[in-house]
Amino acid sequence: MAVIETFGLSRDFGKTTAVEDVTFAVEAGEVLGFLGPNGAGKTTTIRMLAGMIAPTKGYAVVAGHRTDRDVEQLHEVIGMLTQMPGLYDRLSARRNLEYFAGFYPSIQARSQVEKYLRLMGLWERRDSKVGTFSKGMKQRLALARALAHEPKVLFLDEPTAGLDPEAAGEVRRLIRTLREEGRTVFLSTHNLNEAEMLCSRIAVIHTRLLALDTPEQLRRRFFRRQLVVQLEAPDTQVAQVVRKLPFVQEVHEDGSQLILELTDPERNRPELVKAIVEAGGRVIGVSEKQYPLEEVYLKLIREEKQNES
Amino acid sequence: MSRRRIRNILLKEWALLFTDLNSAFVITLLPFLVMGQAILYIWVARRFAGESMLTTQVFQTALQKLVEAIPGVAQLPGDEQLLVLLLSQVNFFLLLIPTMIAMSVATFSIVDEKLSGSLEALLATPVRTWELLLGKALAGAIPALVMTWISAGVFLLAVSGLGWGDLSGFVVTTGWFLTLFLLTPAVALLSFMLGVAGSSRAKDPRGAQNAALLIILPVFALIGIQITGIVWFTPLLILVLALAIGIADFIALRAAVHLFRRESIVVQWR
Numbered sequence: 163m164a165v166i167e168t169f170g171l172s173r174d175f176g177k178t179t180a181v182e183d184v185t186f187a188v189e190a191g192e193v194l195g196f197l198g199p200n201g202a203g204k205t206t207t208i209r210m211l212a213g214m215i216a217p218t219k220g221y222a223v224v225a226g227h228r229t230d231r232d233v234e235q236l237h238e239v240i241g242m243l244t245q246m247p248g249l250y251d252r253l254s255a256r257r258n259l260e261y262f263a264g265f266y267p268s269i270q271a272r273s274q275v276e277k278y279l280r281l282m283g284l285w286e287r288r289d290s291k292v293g294t295f296s297k298g299m300k301q302r303l304a305l306a307r308a309l310a311h312e313p314k315v316l317f318l319d320e321p322t323a324g325l326d327p328e329a330a331g332e333v334r335r336l337i338r339t340l341r342e343e344g345r346t347v348f349l350s351t352h353n354l355n356e357a358e359m360l361c362s363r364i365a366v367i368h369t370r371l372l373a374l375d376t377p378e379q380l381r382r383r384f385f386r387r388q389l390v391v392q393l394e395a396p397d398t399q400v401a402q403v404v405r406k407l408p409f410v411q412e413v414h415e416d417g418s419q420l421i422l423e424l425t426d427p428e429r430n431r432p433e434l435v436k437a438i439v440e441a442g443g444r445v446i447g448v449s450e451k452q453y454p455l456e457e458v459y460l461k462l463i464r465e466e467k468q469n470e471s
Numbered sequence: 472m473s474r475r476r477i478r479n480i481l482l483k484e485w486a487l488l489f490t491d492l493n494s495a496f497v498i499t500l501l502p503f504l505v506m507g508q509a510i511l512y513i514w515v516a517r518r519f520a521g522e523s524m525l526t527t528q529v530f531q532t533a534l535q536k537l538v539e540a541i542p543g544v545a546q547l548p549g550d551e552q553l554l555v556l557l558l559s560q561v562n563f564f565l566l567l568i569p570t571m572i573a574m575s576v577a578t579f580s581i582v583d584e585k586l587s588g589s590l591e592a593l594l595a596t597p598v599r600t601w602e603l604l605l606g607k608a609l610a611g612a613i614p615a616l617v618m619t620w621i622s623a624g625v626f627l628l629a630v631s632g633l634g635w636g637d638l639s640g641f642v643v644t645t646g647w648f649l650t651l652f653l654l655t656p657a658v659a660l661l662s663f664m665l666g667v668a669g670s671s672r673a674k675d676p677r678g679a680q681n682a683a684l685l686i687i688l689p690v691f692a693l694i695g696i697q698i699t700g701i702v703w704f705t706p707l708l709i710l711v712l713a714l715a716i717g718i719a720d721f722i723a724l725r726a727a728v729h730l731f732r733r734e735s736i737v738v739q740w741r
Contacts, residue, residue, distance in 0.1 A: 175738070209737060214591070214595065214733065214734070214737045215734045215737060215738060216734065234597050234599065235597075237595060237596055237597040238597045240595070241595075242592070244591045244592055244595070245588075246587075246588030246591070247588065248587060248588035248589040248590070248591055248593075249589060249592075250483070250487060250587070250589060251587070252486075252487055252490040252491065253483070253487065253490075257483075257486060261479060261482075262592070262593075262596060264476070264479035265476055265479065265596040265597055265598050266596070266597065267475070304592070307592065
């Protein structure tokens with residue numbers, strides 16, 4: 163069941179179009195990565211989905227609520243982590259959370275605050291002023307704030323931006339926990355590794371939606387599947403034998419590696435290994451060639467820029 | 472629910488207010504400075520200018536109006552008539568306390584949250600705009616009002632301490648109570664409402680501060696109108712004025728809600 167649905171969602175700011183005709187759906191329990199360069203419309207889309215700004219054209223439905231009409235009801239069922247943590251430095255961590263939790267009638271603020279302070283590893287510092295917290299602690303507290311009312315959908319706008327690697331890793335660990343709990347998360351990020359690590363599907367936006375699929379399918383869209391056979395040493399004879407196999411479409415030699423395109427990589431793999439061994443080749447390993455998601459992303463963005471020009 | 476949310480905002484605002492030295496100073500000490508200044512002016516005027524002040528046209532007109540309102544004043548010697556005239560101004564002078572506190576506190580209430588980014592997080596909760604604005608206005612107006620009443624008590628103690636206690640019957644009248652318990656709350660809420668509205672529209676803290684200067688002008692006008700004898704504020708007139716400002720409070724809240732542009736705040740402040 164789709165928890166987030168957009169229908170031709172668009173937003174102009176004066177003469178500038180920030181988001182154009184974006185249509186997609188996010189299923190319940192899915193973690194969707196929302197990728198795009200700076201100014202691509204990620205934050206604008208999140209703000210429209212969270213009912214903070216209205217679309218110029220089109221509309222969105224989140225957890226059953228039109229984001230441009232049922233704003234108050236929508237805000238009861240979504241959680242949002244904004245780019246800035248937006249906490250009160252002079253108040254304690256607990257007081258900060260109690261304040262925000264106090265706007266939701268359906269929850270026991272005190273027990274929810276305790277639950278999430280513990281989950282975020284901040285319970286010991288609950289009575290410390292937020293002004294004394296590190297950036298990573300503030301981000302974890304802001305995440306606790308976004309979760310304290312048990313939202314159906316969570317919007318995270320660049321949650322690890324500006325954090326040191328350790329703090330960013332901690333935030334990612336928490337997002338992974340949310341994924342395991344089956345929460346629906348809409349994660350806007352610049353970080354491709356982070357998106358791949360955490361998200362079941364990835365959307366790439368550059369004003370328009372350029373792609374939306376699983377990381378694996380996105381790779382296949384641009385790159386054919388290739389198998390890498392690691393030999394003990396470079397062996398031209400083995401390469402020649404492999405070239406003659408009927409299911410081998412293409413062979414590249416790269417030092418002691420053979421990079422192959424096969425008709426059916428799963429089914430052909432045992433026969434391939436057998437043929438190499440029979441030809442006297444010593445196989446160290448066979449693996450599928452992994453193209454970094456970054457290459458897919460850059461191809462998409464480059465294509466879009468070419469189309470624009 | 473609205474009451475719960477407004478209470479939530481009030482408690483948070485107070486927690487912030489009293490952990491900020493500047494705001495705590497303005498709220499707790501400024502009222503006594505204003506009141507001390509008023510008492511000092513009266514003492515100096517009586518000590519060094521005395522009855523000669525009454526020879527001026529302005530004070531003669533004002534005194535005439537005072538005698539019309541409180542005939543018993545006519546039986547007093549000239550210097551005591553002057554003293555009653557000056558002491559009678561203090562209830563309007565007290566209105567400066569909530570307006571000055573509003574200038575200092577309310578005008579930053581929204582701008583500060585815009586700058587820290589907490590406003591965007593707040594606007595993602597189910598809080599309604601009117602709840603937010605009223606909560607913020609009340610959070611400033613209530614302590615300002617309490618401090619005004621405490622200052623009024625201090626004033627009465629000072630009147631007694633300076634040996635002017637015999638005249639307090641001419642000063643602490645029905646009009647005095649109406650001013651203190653009806654007009655002052657209405658003015659306090661209006662000042663804070665305007666301060667919060669100005670803060671929500673301001674593009675930066677300086678803009679908010681400049682807008683705040685306008686809040687205090689009507690209070691100066693009231694003081695000027697009474698001391699120059701243009702109008703003497705009788706209990707009925709104070710009642711009418713309090714009612715009018717009460718209506719203005721409501722209109723100010725509606726206007727502030729109308730002027731509060733959630734979208735612009737979210738988009739323009741990052």
